[in-house]
Amino acid sequence: MSLLFSRTTLGPLALQNRLVMAPLTRSRAIGNVPNDLMTQYYAQHATAGLIVTEGTSPSPNGLGYARVPGIYSAEQVAGWKRVTAAVRPLGAKFFMQFMHCGRIGHPLNLPQGARILAPSAIAAAGEMYTDASGMQPNATPEAMTEADIKSTIEEFAQAATNAIAAGFDGVELHGANGYLLEQFFRPTSNQRTDRYGGSVENRARFVLEVARAVIEAIGKDKVGIRLSPFGVFNDMPPYAAMEAEYTGLAAELDAAGLVYIHLVDHSSMGAPAVPDSMKAAIRRVFKRTLILSGGYDAARAESDLEAGKCDLIAVGRPFLANPDLVARWKAGAALNAPDMSTFYTPGPKGYTDYPTMAA
Numbered sequence: 198m199s200l201l202f203s204r205t206t207l208g209p210l211a212l213q214n215r216l217v218m219a220p221l222t223r224s225r226a227i228g229n230v231p232n233d234l235m236t237q238y239y240a241q242h243a244t245a246g247l248i249v250t251e252g253t254s255p256s257p258n259g260l261g262y263a264r265v266p267g268i269y270s271a272e273q274v275a276g277w278k279r280v281t282a283a284v285r286p287l288g289a290k291f292f293m294q295f296m297h298c299g300r301i302g303h304p305l306n307l308p309q310g311a312r313i314l315a316p317s318a319i320a321a322a323g324e325m326y327t328d329a330s331g332m333q334p335n336a337t338p339e340a341m342t343e344a345d346i347k348s349t350i351e352e353f354a355q356a357a358t359n360a361i362a363a364g365f366d367g368v369e370l371h372g373a374n375g376y377l378l379e380q381f382f383r384p385t386s387n388q389r390t391d392r393y394g395g396s397v398e399n400r401a402r403f404v405l406e407v408a409r410a411v412i413e414a415i416g417k418d419k420v421g422i423r424l425s426p427f428g429v430f431n432d433m434p435p436y437a438a439m440e441a442e443y444t445g446l447a448a449e450l451d452a453a454g455l456v457y458i459h460l461v462d463h464s465s466m467g468a469p470a471v472p473d474s475m476k477a478a479i480r481r482v483f484k485r486t487l488i489l490s491g492g493y494d495a496a497r498a499e500s501d502l503e504a505g506k507c508d509l510i511a512v513g514r515p516f517l518a519n520p521d522l523v524a525r526w527k528a529g530a531a532l533n534a535p536d537m538s539t540f541y542t543p544g545p546k547g548y549t550d551y552p553t554m555a556a
């Protein structure tokens with residue numbers, strides 16, 4: 198009997214299995230609006246128990262990358278409605294990931310009038326691809342004023358209302374991988390001297406205020422969060438107090454009532470491993486659903502579920518390259534290899550043309 202392929206629940210939702218399609222930015226949203234190609238892509242993956250969309254911006258300010266979708270305009274809501282309508286009858290439950298990129302971005306990827314915002318005016322090391330001028334250094338962000346913080350939180354809450362109106366079952370706050378929420382939480386990117394910076398309580402404030410505002414808008418059973426303790430992506434160096442601070446944050450998120458924490462371990466992508474002690478500590482303090490992700494194959498997914506380390510397993514690259522991953526893993530079949538060269542390129546190649554087993 199496989200646990201991975203057995204039914205379970207996420208808050209009040211029934212899931213057809215415990216496999217989650219991890220959030221995957223694919224940069225096919227021309228004009229930042231979801232389209233028919235994206236509808237086809239998500240429908241192809243709808244045998245998952247839960248799909249988490251690619252990072253989707255709650256604000257024009259949060260777009261960061263080229264061709265990522267948003268959820269702040271009526272056109273975007275209408276586009277996402279078509280996506281959820283295609284996925285729903287196929288069985289997967291569907292959460293939208295809210296990715297506000299903050300300082301990871303370039304003005305050339307943003308609509309006119311949008312601003313690159315972050316807790317402090319500190320540019321992240323590294324470069325950003327732009328369609329207009331190729332690779333560019335990450336922009337130096339504007340330090341957010343209290344008014345910017347307030348309006349950004351309001352954007353998250355409105356985006357949550359929009360996501361539910363578009364037919365999603367819930368939203369996942371992207372608190373991982375060096376984007377805005379993590380920029381507030383980590384001491385290197387947050388050098389503020391007001392009540393949003395300094396102590397860990399202050400650095401957690403923005404994350405918790407966003408979470409509470411989104412819960413207020415759509416209800417706690419519909420809100421999860423992704424976290425990446427020990428993650429170094431996007432110029433986020435490790436620091437001594439990290440394990441204790443993230444465990445404290447998980448306890449606060451438990452008190453706020455979120456339905457899940459989705460923990461990222463990017464050691465399969467070259468980052469330091471998240472120690473088992475950290476995963477176990479979060480499991481202890483966070484009472485609702487725990488999703489683990491990063492480098493999973495079917496055997497490890499099954500053994501971590503059996504050991505009670507988590508409730509659901511999220512899979513990125515193998516799922517990206519195998520829309521019928523559930524059937525392949527059930528059958529013990531070979532997998533297509535992901536083609537990195539088409540991860541972020543426009544069009545169907547490397548997106549909707551991976552063959553299924555029967556093909």
Ligand SMILES: Cc1cc2nc3c(=O)[nH]c(=O)nc-3n(C[C@H](O)[C@H](O)[C@H](O)COP(=O)(O)O)c2cc1C
Binds near residue numbers: 223461490
């Ligand atoms: C092409 C690509 C795009 C990604 N985009 C996102 C994203 O939008 N949001 C996010 O939280 N993680 C993103 N990730 C990270 C994945 O969700 C996942 O954590 C990572 O691929 C490790 O899991 P895997 O070993 O199963 O692939 C992305 C990864 C890849 C390869």
